[in-house]
Amino acid sequence: MAQMTMVKALNLALREALGEDDTTMIIGQDVGQDEGVFRVTEGLLRDFGPDRVVDFPVAESAIAGMAVGLCFAGFKPICEMQFSGFGYHSFHQVESHASRFRNRTRSRLTCPMVIRMPYGGGIRAIEHHSESREAIWAHLPGLKLVIPSGPRNARALLRASIFDPDPVMFYEPKACYRAFKEEVPDSPETMPIGRANVVRSGSDVTIISYGASMRPVLEGADELDDEYNIDAEIIDLLSLVPMDSETIMQSVRKTGRCVVVHEAPRNCGPAAEIIARIVENSLMYLEAPIERVTGYDLVLPFFNNERPYLPDAQKVVTAARKVVDF
Amino acid sequence: MPRKRIDLDNYVESLSILDQDGHVDADLEPSIPDEDLRRLFKYMLLARRYDERMLRLQRQGRIGTYGPALGQEAASLGPAYVMREDDWFIPSFREPSAMLYRGWPIDKLILWWGGNEVGSTPPEGLRDLPICVPVASQVLSAAGIAWGCKLKKENTVAVAFVGDGGTSEGDFHEGLNCAATFHVPLILIVQNNQWAISLPRTKQTASKTLAQKAIAYGINGIQADGNDILAMIVAAREAIDKARNGGGPTLIEAVTYRLGVHTTADDPKKYRTAEEVEQWKPRDPLLRFWTYVKNKSVLDEKGREVLEEEIAAEITAAVERAEAYEPNVTEPFEHCFAEMPNHLLAQLAELRSYLGLSDAPEPTDKQSDTELSSNIETY
Numbered sequence: 001m002a003q004m005t006m007v008k009a010l011n012l013a014l015r016e017a018l019g020e021d022d023t024t025m026i027i028g029q030d031v032g033q034d035e036g037v038f039r040v041t042e043g044l045l046r047d048f049g050p051d052r053v054v055d056f057p058v059a060e061s062a063i064a065g066m067a068v069g070l071c072f073a074g075f076k077p078i079c080e081m082q083f084s085g086f087g088y089h090s091f092h093q094v095e096s097h098a099s100r101f102r103n104r105t106r107s108r109l110t111c112p113m114v115i116r117m118p119y120g121g122g123i124r125a126i127e128h129h130s131e132s133r134e135a136i137w138a139h140l141p142g143l144k145l146v147i148p149s150g151p152r153n154a155r156a157l158l159r160a161s162i163f164d165p166d167p168v169m170f171y172e173p174k175a176c177y178r179a180f181k182e183e184v185p186d187s188p189e190t191m192p193i194g195r196a197n198v199v200r201s202g203s204d205v206t207i208i209s210y211g212a213s214m215r216p217v218l219e220g221a222d223e224l225d226d227e228y229n230i231d232a233e234i235i236d237l238l239s240l241v242p243m244d245s246e247t248i249m250q251s252v253r254k255t256g257r258c259v260v261v262h263e264a265p266r267n268c269g270p271a272a273e274i275i276a277r278i279v280e281n282s283l284m285y286l287e288a289p290i291e292r293v294t295g296y297d298l299v300l301p302f303f304n305n306e307r308p309y310l311p312d313a314q315k316v317v318t319a320a321r322k323v324v325d326f
Numbered sequence: 327m328p329r330k331r332i333d334l335d336n337y338v339e340s341l342s343i344l345d346q347d348g349h350v351d352a353d354l355e356p357s358i359p360d361e362d363l364r365r366l367f368k369y370m371l372l373a374r375r376y377d378e379r380m381l382r383l384q385r386q387g388r389i390g391t392y393g394p395a396l397g398q399e400a401a402s403l404g405p406a407y408v409m410r411e412d413d414w415f416i417p418s419f420r421e422p423s424a425m426l427y428r429g430w431p432i433d434k435l436i437l438w439w440g441g442n443e444v445g446s447t448p449p450e451g452l453r454d455l456p457i458c459v460p461v462a463s464q465v466l467s468a469a470g471i472a473w474g475c476k477l478k479k480e481n482t483v484a485v486a487f488v489g490d491g492g493t494s495e496g497d498f499h500e501g502l503n504c505a506a507t508f509h510v511p512l513i514l515i516v517q518n519n520q521w522a523i524s525l526p527r528t529k530q531t532a533s534k535t536l537a538q539k540a541i542a543y544g545i546n547g548i549q550a551d552g553n554d555i556l557a558m559i560v561a562a563r564e565a566i567d568k569a570r571n572g573g574g575p576t577l578i579e580a581v582t583y584r585l586g587v588h589t590t591a592d593d594p595k596k597y598r599t600a601e602e603v604e605q606w607k608p609r610d611p612l613l614r615f616w617t618y619v620k621n622k623s624v625l626d627e628k629g630r631e632v633l634e635e636e637i638a639a640e641i642t643a644a645v646e647r648a649e650a651y652e653p654n655v656t657e658p659f660e661h662c663f664a665e666m667p668n669h670l671l672a673q674l675a676e677l678r679s680y681l682g683l684s685d686a687p688e689p690t691d692k693q694s695d696t697e698l699s700s701n702i703e704t705y
Contacts (some may be wrong), residue, residue: 025477051477057507062466064501073454073478085328093497096460097467103661104446105456111662142662194667242667271609317373 003181009117009151010172013158013248018048021076023163027054027063028080037082037176038118048318060089064115068097071111078162081260084171085128087119091136099142100169111167116158118260119147120212120263122310124303132263132295135270137169137241144168145241145295147195149214153238156191164193173212194242196253202233205320206251207260208238208274211292213311217261220316228317230324240270249282250275251279256287261311266294288326291319338547339538343556346609348617356560366407366555367615368461371398371630372424372637374612376432377586379641380439384590386650389440395555397585399423400611401517404558407486407580408566414475415454416486418461418467420517424487428454432644433651442653442705453482462492463499472512472575481512483569485562489685491522493536500575506543513562513568516550519584524597535550540577552580553611556618583609655681 002103004012017024019231030037032045033057034087034154037073045053067077081087093322094115104112131147146161146168148154154172161168182300209217214236233251237243247266258278260271273291292316300306343354358366377394384392391465395402402417402424409415415428422435429452438445438457446456458464468486475482492498493516505512516536520527533539540547552560565576583606587594594603619625625633659666659674666674678684 059500059504061497062400062469062504065463065466065472065501066504069467069472070474072471073471073474075474075477077686084435092460093463093466094465102663103658104443106443106447107661108659109354109455144663178449242669245668257624258560 001183002170004151004184004300005181006148006151006154006172007038007040007177008021009155009182009184010158010208011042011044013155013162014041014044014177014233015047017078017159017162018044018052019189020150020188021073021163024076024078025052025070026078026080027056027067029056029058029082031055033049033197037303038174040116041080042062044101044249053055055188058087061093062122064090065093067113067115068093068111070099072109076162077113079113079115080129081115081117083131084117084133085131086127087117090115093141094137094169094192095140099140102166103142107123110165112165114158114161114164114168114170114174116170118177119171120173120175121303121306122175122212124306129300130158130299130300130303130306132172132265134169134314135268136241137171138223138270138273141240142167144193144239145171147171147173147241148238149173149211149236150176152184152189153191153236153315155184155235156189157193157199157238159188159190160193168193174214176215190240193239196238196244197236198233198247199236200232200234202231202255203260205257205324206233206255206288207259207316208235208237208248208263210240210270211263212263215265216326217316218230219313220320223313223317224320228321228324232320234288243274243277245281245301248278252282253285256285257284257292257326259316259319259323260290261293261316261319262294265297266292267297269294288323291323293319330458334505334541336541336544336546337537338540338549341549341550341557342554343559343560344554344614344618346553346614348614348621350556350618350683354556354560356556358559360622360624361405363619363622367402367619367625368633368652369402369423369687370399370403370555370612370615370638371633372426372640375634375637376422376426376435376641380436380647381582381586381590382490383436383645384439389436391589391591392439393589394586396515396609398519400555400558400615400634401485401515401552401580401582402496403427404555405513405515405562405566407559408562410478410482412453413566414471414484415452416464416471416484417457418457418464418487418489418517419459420489420519421487423501425454428452430454432641436644436648438452438473440648442598442651444651444653445660453531462488462495462498462501464488465492466497468514469501469505469510469512472510472569473508476508481511481570484616485513485515486567486604487515487517489516489522490516490520490527490530490536491519491525492516493539494530502539502543502545502575503574506545509574511572511573513565513569514561516577516579517582518535518579519582521584521588521594521598523588523592524594524632525599535579537577537579545577547577547579549579552582553609553614555611555615582611586685611616656683
């Protein structure tokens with residue numbers, strides 16, 4: 001076991017995959033010689049060579065589109081979009097091909113590829129570098145969407161994603177890249193995609209979130225406990241597609257109250273899907289309407305003004321108290 | 327310091343061997359065995375008759391909207407002839423002659439246009455991609471495949487097709503740029519049939535030729551007469567050999583003409599003249615190839631009659647097979663992911679119920695062993 005940041009944990013997962021499976025390769029801008037703008041691919045070009053870690057021209061559609069072709073030729077490409085805000089260029093290739101080829105050819109041609117993207121705000125980055133638009137990807141049938149929240153699950157989930165036979169969008173919360181360290185096992189660890197984690201057990205309210213929002217949620221839970229005697233159960237979804245409804249329902253049926261938290265804009269955001277499922281499945285167990293703590297339906301402001309637009313512990317506490325006091 | 331033009335290393339050439347009257351440039355004429363010529367003629371004729379049959383099927387409501395390749399048979403058939411079996415073939419949607427030559431059953435193509443995914447499932451053993459609808463998006467798939475061929479050191483190549491309209495799409499440029507930069511064995515063939523639905527080639531780009539776009543990406547281009555199967559064979563052979571031997575990609579512009587409609591949902595009278603179409607009819611690839619094979623005593627009138635009958639029977643049999651196909655209505659659920667997740671299992675159950683089919687197995691929950699999974703449906 002070793003203490004490491006998420007960046008180091010991702011690097012570890014990549015290193016393990018490249019070492020174990022000759023067909024894996026990394027393609028992206030500045031991933032090789034420069035070791036990645038966030039250093040996620042540190043040391044990998046040096047250790048695996050330019051055929052395995054490829055510095056790619058500034059062409060995101062080509063990264064995704066050529067990755068599809070590489071899959072057919074027998075490779076498992078691990079693509080990087082430098083920021084999720086630039087990942088939109090790849091949307092057409094992901095939508096038209098990566099997510100569709102299995103269906104189109106009845107599994108004769110498939111796309112075992114990963115596209116990694118740093119997402120989210122709160123790091124005082126310039127315009128377009130703080131996007132949280134995961135709902136766009138979640139809406140594509142045939143595409144998995146994985147969002148880790150800490151070093152250990154990032155390593156395990158990236159490994160799972162790399163070896164998944166289907167295309168996976170891997171959204172990395174950049175605000176968590178170096179924010180904290182966690183114990184990560186030395187030997188390779190994986191975890192199933194589509195299973196949520198109950199991070200904190202509780203009886204009064206279920207708080208559901210993922211990615212970078214887990215930290216304000218956990219902070220909020222402590223305050224709820226200390227100041228208001230509210231015992232929150234916290235669920236870290238870890239993936240939006242497939243989503244672990246089982247764990248959600250189990251918790252909501254127990255507590256009867258729910259808050260869903262994400263940075264992404266509210267309209268048609270992931271919380272809407274989660275709440276729809278809860279209503280379809282467990283309506284009669286609810287003691288109060290479900291609250292959403294989300295980004296506003298606006299472009300995230302430039303970093304000088306972004307803070308009030310991001311979910312924080314205070315917003316989580318307010319929402320939880322509201323559903324508990326209903 | 328005097329201004330001067332910068333000499334570029336790359337160039338474009340034009341190539342024409344068999345003219346519309348059937349005259350051959352003896353210096354450039356490729357040596358093709360008689361049985362290959364016979365086979366090529368058969369496939370060109372088959373493609374033409376298949377096309378005509380498909381138009382009739384569409385008018386009869388037996389297939390959906392159809393995009394004929396009338397007049398463009400040589401542009402893809404020539405390259406297909408040159409390709410090896412283990413080379414990769416990446417079509418757009420107007421390469422039926424090549425697809426049939428490569429081994430796609432006629433009924434599979436009929437099924438595609440008849441709205442069945444089985445038509446998009448490449449036959450076993452073929453390194454072919456299915457028809458691609460999103461314009462020019464296949465250029466990137468092809469560039470990636472070519473890259474994979476290079477990395478695997480297979481000596482295989484990827485031959486891809488795109489239209490003149492497709493050369494305006496970003497993916498065309500990204501694909502060509504990356505293929506050239508990574509120096510991969512890609513042969514990209516632009517079927518310039520002069521029309522992108524209603525937009526004439528001259529309004530698609532200011533470039534004098536499409537082949538010259540190669541120069542921008544540091545590779546060579548060749549503008550071949552796309553209705554001349556011999557020129558297409560020679561151009562493809564040179565490009566394929568070059569790529570196979572590590573020489574990198576080539577862009578081939580096949581100058582041809584869309585004699586028919588863009589698709590059956592289209593009315594060309596709204597944007598082009600009948601005179602223009604008439605001007606191109608004598609340049610039909612089938613006419614000049616027929617002259618050629620007759621002159622070479624590969625086939626005569628009698629032989630052609632026999633061929634026509636065989637082809638008609640083949641197509642009829644294929645139509646029958648295609649129309650006998652019974653699709654599996656719930657099959658898409660099995661091919662969304664390698665393993666069906668719970669939400670799809672539940673939705674499949676919903677669809678089965680709607681269709682009045684017997685109960686599907688309960689969604690099995692492999693994630694939790696609480697009593698909850700036995701008494702509620704989860705998504």
